[in-house]
Amino acid sequence: MIPDDVIEQVRDAADIVGIIGETVELKRSGSDYRGRCPFHGGTHRNFAVIPKKGMFYCFVCHEAGDVYTFFMKRLGMDYPTAVREVARRVGITIPERSGPTGPDPREPLFNAVATAADWYARQLRESPEAESARTYLESRHVTMEQAQVGGLGFGPRGSGFLDAMKGLGLREEVLLEAGLIVKREDGSKVPRFRGRLLFPIHDLRSRVVAFSGRILGEGEPKYLNSPETPIFHKGQLLYNLHLAKHGMRKAERAILVEGQFDVLRLTLAGVEEVVAPLGTGLTDDQAALLQRHTPHVILLYDSDDPGLRATFRAGDVLLRHKLRVSVATLPEGEDPDTLVQNKGAAALEQAIKDSVDVLERKIQILNRKGFFGTLPGRRRALDRLLPTIRATTDPVTRDFYITQVCEAAKIGRPALLRELESSPGAATDDLSPELSTVVQLPQNIEKWWLLLLLEGDPWRGKVLERIKAADLQFPPYRAVFTGVVANSLDELEPVPARTYEALRATGLGPFLADEVFEYVAGNLDGEPLKAELREIDRKIPLATGQEQEQLVERKREIWNELRVKQPRYKITGGRKGAPGS
Ligand SMILES: [Zn+2]
Numbered sequence: 001m002i003p004d005d006v007i008e009q010v011r012d013a014a015d016i017v018g019i020i021g022e023t024v025e026l027k028r029s030g031s032d033y034r035g036r037c038p039f040h041g042g043t044h045r046n047f048a049v050i051p052k053k054g055m056f057y058c059f060v061c062h063e064a065g066d067v068y069t070f071f072m073k074r075l076g077m078d079y080p081t082a083v084r085e086v087a088r089r090v091g092i093t094i095p096e097r098s099g100p101t102g103p104d105p106r107e108p109l110f111n112a113v114a115t116a117a118d119w120y121a122r123q124l125r126e127s128p129e130a131e132s133a134r135t136y137l138e139s140r141h142v143t144m145e146q147a148q149v150g151g152l153g154f155g156p157r158g159s160g161f162l163d164a165m166k167g168l169g170l171r172e173e174v175l176l177e178a179g180l181i182v183k184r185e186d187g188s189k190v191p192r193f194r195g196r197l198l199f200p201i202h203d204l205r206s207r208v209v210a211f212s213g214r215i216l217g218e219g220e221p222k223y224l225n226s227p228e229t230p231i232f233h234k235g236q237l238l239y240n241l242h243l244a245k246h247g248m249r250k251a252e253r254a255i256l257v258e259g260q261f262d263v264l265r266l267t268l269a270g271v272e273e274v275v276a277p278l279g280t281g282l283t284d285d286q287a288a289l290l291q292r293h294t295p296h297v298i299l300l301y302d303s304d305d306p307g308l309r310a311t312f313r314a315g316d317v318l319l320r321h322k323l324r325v326s327v328a329t330l331p332e333g334e335d336p337d338t339l340v341q342n343k344g345a346a347a348l349e350q351a352i353k354d355s356v357d358v359l360e361r362k363i364q365i366l367n368r369k370g371f372f373g374t375l376p377g378r379r380r381a382l383d384r385l386l387p388t389i390r391a392t393t394d395p396v397t398r399d400f401y402i403t404q405v406c407e408a409a410k411i412g413r414p415a416l417l418r419e420l421e422s423s424p425g426a427a428t429d430d431l432s433p434e435l436s437t438v439v440q441l442p443q444n445i446e447k448w449w450l451l452l453l454l455e456g457d458p459w460r461g462k463v464l465e466r467i468k469a470a471d472l473q474f475p476p477y478r479a480v481f482t483g484v485v486a487n488s489l490d491e492l493e494p495v496p497a498r499t500y501e502a503l504r505a506t507g508l509g510p511f512l513a514d515e516v517f518e519y520v521a522g523n524l525d526g527e528p529l530k531a532e533l534r535e536i537d538r539k540i541p542l543a544t545g546q547e548q549e550q551l552v553e554r555k556r557e558i559w560n561e562l563r564v565k566q567p568r569y570k571i572t573g574g575r576k577g578a579p580g581s
Contacts (some may be wrong), residue, residue: 002094009204010083011291013090014067016320017051023074039063071117073568086359090292090334091236091285109231110207112170112178117200117208119164120153122319124197132216133197134553140298141341142264151200155193157214162191179226181211196224197471199260201232201278202242211235212278221261225279236281239263245293247272253296254527255328255352256282257313262300264335269345282314287321296324298355304337308365315358316391324397328355336428359401363408370504374483375490375496378409382419385409389420405485441502446472446519453484459513461483466524530557 017026017033026033026049035048040061049056053423057064063073071082087094095106123132126148133154137147140205155161156522166176172189175181181189196213201211210226222340226232235553238244240263248254257263266274277286290297297318301307311327318325329352330339340348356364362385366372371381385405393400402420406413449472453463469485479496483489492500508516536551536558543551 002080005379006087006092006094007083010087010090010092010094011054011066011068011578013520014053014054014086014094015051015090015291016056016067016070017049019067019086019089020049020056020070028313037061037063044387045365060333068157089100089288091288093233106175106230109178109229112165112174112180113169113208113210113231114182116161116165117151117153117211118170119161120193120211121148121151122153122154122199123160124148124152124154127154127156129156132195133569136197136216140261140337142268146264146268151208153198153200153211155191155198155211156198159190161193162189164246179227179229179232192226193224194488195219199232199235199239199264201226201239203231203237203466204245206240207231209237212239223279233285234280236289237278238286239278240275241289241293243281244266244273244275247274250296252294252559253298254294255298255300256290256292257300257312257336258302259430265337266348269340270350271345271348277314282317284317284320287317287323291323294323296322296326298326298328299358300328300330300336300350300352303330303332312358312362312388315362316388319358319388319391319397320393322394325358326355327358327361328352329361359404362388363404370501372408372410373489373504374450374492374497376492376494376498378411380407382411382416386419395454415543440476441499442477444474445520446474446477447503448516450477450503451506452478452482452513452516452520453481454503455508455513459517460529462517466521526562531560533558 020026020035021033024035024038024047025037028046029045029046029051031050033049033051034045035047035049036042036045037058037060039058040063041048041472042058042060047056048059048244055064055066058071060112065073067086068079068082070078071077071085077085081331084094095571122449124133125144134144137144137152143220159346161182162175165180166172176183176189178191182192183189193213194212195217196215199212199214200208201210210225213224215222215224225234230232238261244254251273253273255266255271257276258272259276259279263274263276273289278285299311299314301311301314315325315327329349330344332334334342336348366381366384371377371384381470382405385408389398389405392401402413405411406416409416411419422554436485449463449467452459469478469481472481476496476499477493479492480500483496483500489497491498533555536555540548540551
């Protein structure tokens with residue numbers, strides 16, 4: 001027998017428009033949807049689906065009901081089968097039938113995990129061994145009070161846990177099944193979480209079902225989760241959802257962060273609607289779970305390359321579930337945790353407020369990295385944008401995305417639609433230029449000339465006064481120089497195009513343009529002297545004694561002259577280094 005509250009929960013969670021829409025073509029009409037009635041086979045749109053009430057109704061034959069009755073009437077399912085079918089789609093696990101009134105067979109597991117959670121929390125408060133955990137929390141500016149509200153715990157090394165659990169009457173088989181202890185090869189049993197700070201993981205009914213343990217000090221893995229158990233399926237739960245769901249309904253958005261500490265930090269900063277996946281990439285089930293509680297998800301991950309990859313991967317999963325997806329960007333080098341610590345909750349709220357649509361963010365990044373500057377670059381930008389459009393199932397959003405990508409990549413709509421229909425190649429979510437696989441860029445003075453050229457005026461003008469394309473030895477650099485000067489970047493071959501992107505991605509870094517100009521111009525002024533030096537070095541071994549002396553004397557003069565011209569730079573190492581290095 002399926003408990004009433006589960007039936008209720010599944011019904012609330014179900015996307016009735018999506019489910020009926022699989023077999024009946026529905027069109028929006030105000031806040032409802034209309035289609036041809038599948039029951040009496042009408043030809044007019046007299047069949048209404050009313051998502052607000054979770055029901056359907058036919059104005060002609062008066063068939064009516066909820067999502068369960070739809071399956072029963074359309075497909076002849078019995079009631080429990082219909083409930084299970086809907087539950088499967090919304091990612092809720094219904095325990096297998098256990099007789100008409102039998103207790104939930106998983107009750108001992110819930111009990112064991114709850115008992116363990118209490119015991120772990122007490123260890124964190126009281127145990128001398130937990131000093132490292134308390135110190136660690138302090139270092140992350142989490143007070144013991146906050147840790148206790150969050151239900152945090154500590155799993156000590158040694159056999160204390162096992163002894164305590166047995167003392168409380170818990171059997172080893174249950175502890176094993178709940179994933180709290182592990183069996184070693186020699187048959188002995190040890191606690192799973194040893195020397196770890198523990199975050200309890202709750203299900204939607206706020207029962208603790210598992211733990212995530214962070215190592216204290218050295219060791220692998222950094223985070224260890226409970227294994228899959230009859231009460232814990234990590235792909236189908238989100239960390240903190242049991243609390244965040246209320247905030248999500250109020251705020252009409254969810255904020256998705258990478259880890260437990262980010263969740264803790266945000267909730268302490270007063271943001272309620274925050275959740276995290278459980279140590280893996282976001283799963284389809286988790287996205288479906290979010291979709292039941294909110295129409296909009298803001299991704300708040302690290303802004304480094306791995307963080308961006310995770311961001312866009314999660315974005316595609318969410319788009320598949322018709323969610324609106326935005327990306328909040330944190331200041332360079334900050335994660336949500338450090339940002340709140342360093343700049344306060346207001347800085348975080350600002351970052352969330354400034355979040356932009358996920359596709360727009362992708363385009364921004366590709367643009368910043370120069371992908372749209374060349375024809376081959378636009379081709380590869382397209383390869384990175386197509387998966388996002390393909391993932392987008394909401395027709396309105398999809399149409400909007402198509403328009404945006406057409407504009408950004410300068411491609412016509414029919415061509416883009418053809419691209420979308422063609423079979424997707426190996427999807428790439430890497431937004432870096434992937435240059436290293438193609439060509440190694442020389443870190444020389446030529447590169448600095450180009451970087452200056454790309455800065456635009458007045459530097460472009462100054463560069464053009466001093467050098468021309470033919471002065472550059474490295475062919476891709478020469479091609480980029482020509483392309484920029486002649487405004488013909490579209491015609492660049494693939495390698496120069498990638499070179500261009502890499503240069504755009506690099507930029508001047510921490511250096512000021514005038515600093516770089518001083519460096520490259522000084523180097524150029526010294527060029528004839530350096531050529532003479534090389535010539536002298538070639539002559540010396542062949543010269544007679546007196547000639548040799550003259551050559552060495554001339555060499556000394558050149559060195560002195562070069563030192564005057566480039567007082568700040570080592571001449572010999574100058575080709576490898578960067579300005580000021
Ligand atoms: Zn009808």
